[in-house]
Amino acid sequence: MHLPTNRRDFIKTAAVAAATTTTLPAMAGEKKKKKPLFRLSLAQWSLHRAIFGGKIKNENFAKVTKQEFNISCVEYVNQFFKDKAENMAYLKDLKKRADDHGVTTNLIMCDGEGRLGDPDNAKRTQAVENHYKWVLASKFLGGHSIRVNAASAGQYDDQLELAADGLSRISEFAAKHDMNVIVENHGGLSSNGQWLASVMKKVNMKNCGTLPDFGNFHDYDRYKGVEETMPFAKAVSAKSHNFDEDGNETKTDYVKMMKIVLSHGYNGFVGIEYEGREKPEMEGIKLTKQLLLKVRKELSESA
Numbered sequence: 001m002h003l004p005t006n007r008r009d010f011i012k013t014a015a016v017a018a019a020t021t022t023t024l025p026a027m028a029g030e031k032k033k034k035k036p037l038f039r040l041s042l043a044q045w046s047l048h049r050a051i052f053g054g055k056i057k058n059e060n061f062a063k064v065t066k067q068e069f070n071i072s073c074v075e076y077v078n079q080f081f082k083d084k085a086e087n088m089a090y091l092k093d094l095k096k097r098a099d100d101h102g103v104t105t106n107l108i109m110c111d112g113e114g115r116l117g118d119p120d121n122a123k124r125t126q127a128v129e130n131h132y133k134w135v136l137a138s139k140f141l142g143g144h145s146i147r148v149n150a151a152s153a154g155q156y157d158d159q160l161e162l163a164a165d166g167l168s169r170i171s172e173f174a175a176k177h178d179m180n181v182i183v184e185n186h187g188g189l190s191s192n193g194q195w196l197a198s199v200m201k202k203v204n205m206k207n208c209g210t211l212p213d214f215g216n217f218h219d220y221d222r223y224k225g226v227e228e229t230m231p232f233a234k235a236v237s238a239k240s241h242n243f244d245e246d247g248n249e250t251k252t253d254y255v256k257m258m259k260i261v262l263s264h265g266y267n268g269f270v271g272i273e274y275e276g277r278e279k280p281e282m283e284g285i286k287l288t289k290q291l292l293l294k295v296r297k298e299l300s301e302s303a
Helices: 005-032 042-052 058-069 080-085 090-101 120-132 132-141 154-173 193-203 222-232 254-263 283-300
Strands: 037-045 071-076 104-109 145-148 180-184 208-211 236-239 269-274
Touching: 005 071, 005 154, 005 254, 037 042, 037 120, 037 283, 042 071, 042 180, 042 269, 042 283, 058 071, 058 090, 071 080, 080 090, 090 104, 090 132, 090 180, 104 132, 120 132, 120 154, 120 180, 132 145, 132 154, 132 193, 145 154, 145 208, 154 180, 154 208, 180 193, 222 254, 254 283, 269 283
Parallel strands: 037 071, 037 269, 071 104, 104 145, 145 180, 180 208, 236 269
Antiparallel strands: none
16 A cells, blocks of 8 residues: 555655754764864873872872873873883783773883984894883883984984984884884984984884974974974973963963964874973973963864
């Protein structure tokens, strides 16, 4: 039996209307849940005085990050558990503590493992191999990268070749574990944005990138340096030292800097790294967070 045409049309129209009614609230909800321009993480170095001073244990860093600052992503520093990279019992406990507080790991910052661009081939090889354990440790903790230094010695072009060699070798190892190796502008020629960008181009590997730090360019223009290194960025470090009465960082224009960061399509984690001494570490971290949230809101509204 066939329905009359007018009745069939009525049922079809009613079904479409019902479907539209149910999807509209969902669409509205999706708009409300629009992803933020960037997310916040906390670099462990922000609390280095408290940790070195024994006031905060490395194992409790994730807990402090969540409870004190309401931040759910951390960036560890290997100096605070230097002899624990291969201690699985320790790493399991560290991960469980973070998981218990809903905190994830972004990366591990690695220092003191030798110069990846050392002119001595044997020392350079040793430095490369010294980082293997941190690649695996970061992977286990849930991180996507290790942050390394491109330290070298010699002439500009020589250092470029040497650093690229060391980084290529460690990146080859990391690639087998689906991990990244990222370089921070952290002194020497690595604080020259043009040089570091040239190193990245020389390495030319998808899992080898940068971690632009707002404050580590020293005599080099920080905005130019971030602009040059952002095309390779897999993490960003919002360095802060001092603040004016309006809560702005005195050396870095955060609005200008974050516009550069976002112009490269970056919407990952921006790590708070407070290094000032005028304010206590806890307060400096909170001021940096407030500034980043203010900038994020301003840039979101103008987008």
